[in-house]
Amino acid sequence: MTNTDPDKKGGQIEVSKVTKTYGKRSFAKTVVLDCSFVIERNKLTVMIGPSGSGKSTMVRLLAGFEQPTTGSIMFNGQPVTKPSRERLVVFQETALYPWMTTYGNVAFGPTAQGRRGSSVKEAATAIIGQVGLKQFQTAYPHELSGGMQRRAELARALVNSPAVMILDEPFRGLDAMTKGLMEEYYSRLFETSGCTHFFITTDIDEAIYLADRLLIMSNAPLRVREVIDVDLPRPRRRADVIADDCANDLKMKALAILHEEAIKSFALGDQKAADFVEAYSRRYSGSRGRP
Numbered sequence: 340m341t342n343t344d345p346d347k348k349g350g351q352i353e354v355s356k357v358t359k360t361y362g363k364r365s366f367a368k369t370v371v372l373d374c375s376f377v378i379e380r381n382k383l384t385v386m387i388g389p390s391g392s393g394k395s396t397m398v399r400l401l402a403g404f405e406q407p408t409t410g411s412i413m414f415n416g417q418p419v420t421k422p423s424r425e426r427l428v429v430f431q432e433t434a435l436y437p438w439m440t441t442y443g444n445v446a447f448g449p450t451a452q453g454r455r456g457s458s459v460k461e462a463a464t465a466i467i468g469q470v471g472l473k474q475f476q477t478a479y480p481h482e483l484s485g486g487m488q489r490r491a492e493l494a495r496a497l498v499n500s501p502a503v504m505i506l507d508e509p510f511r512g513l514d515a516m517t518k519g520l521m522e523e524y525y526s527r528l529f530e531t532s533g534c535t536h537f538f539i540t541t542d543i544d545e546a547i548y549l550a551d552r553l554l555i556m557s558n559a560p561l562r563v564r565e566v567i568d569v570d571l572p573r574p575r576r577r578a579d580v581i582a583d584d585c586a587n588d589l590k591m592k593a594l595a596i597l598h599e600e601a602i603k604s605f606a607l608g609d610q611k612a613a614d615f616v617e618a619y620s621r622r623y624s625g626s627r628g629r630p
């Protein structure tokens with residue numbers, strides 16, 4: 340079950356009025372604008388927003404790779420000023436070392452932190468088992484399927500027992516069936532991890548299936564459009580969520596907002612394209628207005 344004991348290891352992140360602007364004067368580009376939200380301790384918060392809206396930029400700020408231009412990011416009450424093992428990021432791109440086996444990759448973090456001997460072996464072996472790669476401990480990344488590589492990456496992050504796991508579109512690019520299985524696998528991992536998770540996606544079904552709380556983001560520059568609590572019981576089964584009326588209502592609400600944002604981004608570049616999308620959406624929603 341999800342760990343909700345505030346004394347346990349999960350961390351909380353508070354983002355307050357964060358703006359991130361790159362460049363100066365006439366070259367200035369604001370990518371994140373006055374963004375505020377809380378990533379609650381031991382919950383799974385999902386951020387969904389259009390491509391190019393500034394989500395990965397927010398990840399770099401949360402991780403401490405970059406600093407906000409204005410506003411603040413607090414981790415357990417302390418300002419985030421640099422990267423930390425407490426806040427680990429799993430990116431979409433594979434970051435496994437190709438010259439190391441699955442075991443080598445997973446054990447690398449704890450070993451680099453100076454941990455030695457049987458505790459590293461026990462922790463790495465246990466987490467490799469949890470992600471279902473026991474038979475592939477001695478395999479190299481190129482010998483693993485895409486889904487297995489993603490699971491090895493999850494294991495590699497989780498073995499370090501971070502307070503917050505940040506996952507930036509980790510399942511993008513996987514085929515639909517593998518992606519569905521990965522989401523179920525990941526959901527179980529979250530439920531047993533006892534830490535805080537922040538998951539980024541552009542996929543509404545993935546978002547609703549996984550989220551305790553959903554942040555629906557605007558088109559660029561990144562702002563919070565809506566926060567929705569997804570009060571579905573855990574452990575969750577995909578089939579149950581798909582059949583759930585409440586989940587479907589949330590999905591429709593989220594889609595309406597995301598669609599509005601997508602139209603805006605079309606309109607920025609090309610009015611004709613925006614008109615087309617709007618007309619299409621009317622037809623799609625069954626309206627008898629304009630074509």
Ligand code: ADP
Binds near residue numbers: 368370391394396397
């Ligand atoms: P998302 O992850 O939602 O697809 P990103 O955060 O990757 O969005 O990018 C959002 C926008 O921020 C893009 O238009 C990108 O060009 C811009 N951007 C990101 N990093 C920089 C940077 N270092 N300098 C200037 N613009 C940047």
Ligand code: MG
Binds near residue numbers: 394
């Ligand atoms: Mg991104």
